[in-house]
Amino acid sequence: MTYDRMPHELTLPSGQRLRSFRLDDLDQLVDVINADLDHLRPWMPWAQEPATAESEAEFLKSSLRNWSAGTDFVYAVLDDDGAILGGVGLHSRPGPGALEIGYWLRAGAQGRGLATAATRVLAEVAASYDEVHEVVICCDEANVRSAAVPRRLGFTLSRVEEREPLAAAETGWHQVWTMPTAVVRAGWPD
Numbered sequence: 001m002t003y004d005r006m007p008h009e010l011t012l013p014s015g016q017r018l019r020s021f022r023l024d025d026l027d028q029l030v031d032v033i034n035a036d037l038d039h040l041r042p043w044m045p046w047a048q049e050p051a052t053a054e055s056e057a058e059f060l061k062s063s064l065r066n067w068s069a070g071t072d073f074v075y076a077v078l079d080d081d082g083a084i085l086g087g088v089g090l091h092s093r094p095g096p097g098a099l100e101i102g103y104w105l106r107a108g109a110q111g112r113g114l115a116t117a118a119t120r121v122l123a124e125v126a127a128s129y130d131e132v133h134e135v136v137i138c139c140d141e142a143n144v145r146s147a148a149v150p151r152r153l154g155f156t157l158s159r160v161e162e163r164e165p166l167a168a169a170e171t172g173w174h175q176v177w178t179m180p181t182a183v184v185r186a187g188w189p190d
């Protein structure tokens, strides 16, 4: 299943923008990842080695390809001045009828509710597709800060699966959090 009409830009209630990644994000993206590598390496498979212009150009090109193919939609989280605060995305990898949300923030952008707000906005986009019945968030069970995002929004911990660890601090116990889109459409739980 593929998705069209995905918005290229979304605004969080607190004013920051989610904007689809562009090729001209390259220099800033390399700098941001490398400045926060120690923060990202424990949990992000793509941050096990320093970012390079080549690795991030490939990421940006594949992001454009996947957007055109209608399978994956990754956004930069941008501050008022266009500074990249992190990245979030919607992914069709869970299979038909479900979209998965992923996120990372710069260390200095944590603690302001940005990942939670971005997840909420992306879940609402997912719920705008009649054929999507579930939003999914996956994280390693040791990644307490990541798990707090779906918990805060009222997702259910549906299952824990054993997987090959892909990032430095992962235990391999992979939590799968889910939220029915019917709940999002009806209004978020308190």
Ligand SMILES: CC(C)(COP(=O)(O)OP(=O)(O)OC[C@H]1O[C@@H](n2cnc3c(N)ncnc32)[C@H](O)[C@@H]1OP(=O)(O)O)[C@@H](O)C(=O)NCCC(=O)NCCS
Residues within 6 Å of the ligand: 039, 040, 043, 044, 103, 104, 105, 106, 109, 110, 111, 112, 113, 114, 115, 116, 117, 138, 139, 140, 143, 145, 146, 149
């Ligand atoms: C996972 C990650 C995005 C979570 O970031 P975060 O800042 O904890 O999450 P949020 O942006 O939603 O902010 C929540 C925090 O802001 C606070 N907050 C302030 N205003 C808030 C608001 N309006 N709404 C929600 N939370 C708010 C919350 O109390 C919470 O603080 P706490 O951690 O002291 O309890 C971040 O830790 C990260 O990038 N980690 C490295 C990469 C990673 O692990 N990615 C996920 C892989 S599965």
